[in-house]
Amino acid sequence: MLRTLLRTTTIAGAMALAGVAAAQEGPYAPFAGTTLVVNFPAHPHYNAVMEVLPEFTAQTGIEVEVDMLPFLDMRERQTLELALDEGSYDLISYVVFSKADYVFADQIRNLAPFFMNPRLADPSYDPEDLIDGYVQNIGVAGGERGYLPGPTGSLYGLPFGSETSVLYYRTDIFEEHGLTPPETYDELLDLACRIPELEPGMGGVASRAASGHHASHAWLLHLAPLGGRVFDETWNPILNNEAGVAAAEALRQIVECGPAGSSAFGPAEAANAFAQGQAAMFLDSIAYAADFQDPARSTVVGNVGYAMHPMGVRRGSQTGGFGLAIPRNAEHPEAAFLLMQWLTSREGDLAVAMAGGNPSRFSTYANAELNARYPWSAAFGEALEFADPDWRPIIPAWGRINADIGTTMSQVLTEGLDIQTALDGIADRTRALMEEEGYYIWQ
Numbered sequence: 001m002l003r004t005l006l007r008t009t010t011i012a013g014a015m016a017l018a019g020v021a022a023a024q025e026g027p028y029a030p031f032a033g034t035t036l037v038v039n040f041p042a043h044p045h046y047n048a049v050m051e052v053l054p055e056f057t058a059q060t061g062i063e064v065e066v067d068m069l070p071f072l073d074m075r076e077r078q079t080l081e082l083a084l085d086e087g088s089y090d091l092i093s094y095v096v097f098s099k100a101d102y103v104f105a106d107q108i109r110n111l112a113p114f115f116m117n118p119r120l121a122d123p124s125y126d127p128e129d130l131i132d133g134y135v136q137n138i139g140v141a142g143g144e145r146g147y148l149p150g151p152t153g154s155l156y157g158l159p160f161g162s163e164t165s166v167l168y169y170r171t172d173i174f175e176e177h178g179l180t181p182p183e184t185y186d187e188l189l190d191l192a193c194r195i196p197e198l199e200p201g202m203g204g205v206a207s208r209a210a211s212g213h214h215a216s217h218a219w220l221l222h223l224a225p226l227g228g229r230v231f232d233e234t235w236n237p238i239l240n241n242e243a244g245v246a247a248a249e250a251l252r253q254i255v256e257c258g259p260a261g262s263s264a265f266g267p268a269e270a271a272n273a274f275a276q277g278q279a280a281m282f283l284d285s286i287a288y289a290a291d292f293q294d295p296a297r298s299t300v301v302g303n304v305g306y307a308m309h310p311m312g313v314r315r316g317s318q319t320g321g322f323g324l325a326i327p328r329n330a331e332h333p334e335a336a337f338l339l340m341q342w343l344t345s346r347e348g349d350l351a352v353a354m355a356g357g358n359p360s361r362f363s364t365y366a367n368a369e370l371n372a373r374y375p376w377s378a379a380f381g382e383a384l385e386f387a388d389p390d391w392r393p394i395i396p397a398w399g400r401i402n403a404d405i406g407t408t409m410s411q412v413l414t415e416g417l418d419i420q421t422a423l424d425g426i427a428d429r430t431r432a433l434m435e436e437e438g439y440y441i442w443q
Helices: 013-022 046-058 072-080 095-103 132-139 172-175 185-196 213-223 242-254 267-275 288-294 333-344 346-353 368-373 375-385 398-415 419-436
Strands: 035-040 063-069 093-094 158-170 203-206 281-285 303-307 319-325
Touching: 013 213, 035 046, 035 072, 046 063, 046 158, 046 319, 046 333, 063 072, 063 185, 072 093, 072 319, 093 095, 093 158, 093 333, 095 319, 095 398, 132 319, 158 172, 158 288, 158 333, 158 375, 172 303, 172 375, 185 203, 185 242, 185 281, 203 267, 213 242, 213 398, 242 398, 242 419, 267 281, 267 288, 281 288, 288 303, 288 346, 303 375, 319 333, 333 346, 346 368, 368 398, 398 419
Parallel strands: 035 063, 035 093, 203 281
Antiparallel strands: 093 319, 158 281, 158 303, 158 319
């Protein structure tokens, strides 16, 4: 066990005793006094979770120890822990592109047996209220294409800290120049380069673009709305078609007309550039909304508007972020399910959202009290209608493909590599990898 290494939060003492008393009758009674060890990322959503965990212990008598780690450290720790016969964690948060790795290696549990168990499954859970795109993206494996819903699909995780992409814009700058938020990609790209002319020294759009997965993410952010996919229906790489080229051209234009140093921005740097008034727009995750209204972090408080991800050939905002899963080697899987169910229930989701987390339910986004506290919530709820669970393929080979896209796209942005040449090279290397992985053996 790694508990000597954990940065833990233990919900115990009088609150736990009260929980034991409250749980003497009912579904939690057999688990009162159990201690769960969970692994969460250092992330604003999970900071909000820490505020509501005491209530879970109060209601159930189940204590919780939290190992909270930076994302990359969390992923590395999970790689080690999930491979053991007996692991340290009863419940983990995982980032979306880990889904394929964990399911393919049989390291996380199918949730069907838990939802089939009347002693565990809360009949008021209301799964239809969960945001469809998030559930498909973070939780389903084995269906269409191996990572989407379908007759053969199964549920392995639940969205918790999931995100979609939206457009943030400076309301004061737009009002001063009589501009309207861009509805289409043509409008977005026009404004991206017009803003620096209207406001010398200010970039149009702050965007992630740094070499590696940031550059890949940034290109993919435009690929789906502009009509593209990485593969066709028979796993042939098509990322080098007209849509792929258009996505790369859009990213290059955004970076060239963006704040100084844009080609080296990760998401935090891009968000900070917008927060410090260096850009008029920011196209990225909903996760940054609270920071832009925090006077300690932002100079644009009160001057931020929110709009849907602009439309190209279609609407297609990203889906990503985190979910919850039960490791195959968990010591207390049933109690872990009860915690997972409680956190993602209507009541739990709203409590976490009110504390500053990202909702996973439609009803939470529609909650009047939440929208009064966080005015951006209503706009984000509207954007979720177009959240695309297939904007990137969540397959075991994706990590290597993603790395190749990121490195090559960085060469486009910083070294002037020809876009078509770059994408053709990625397509050739991707096809060779997919052949190695067995994707064409049935053709």
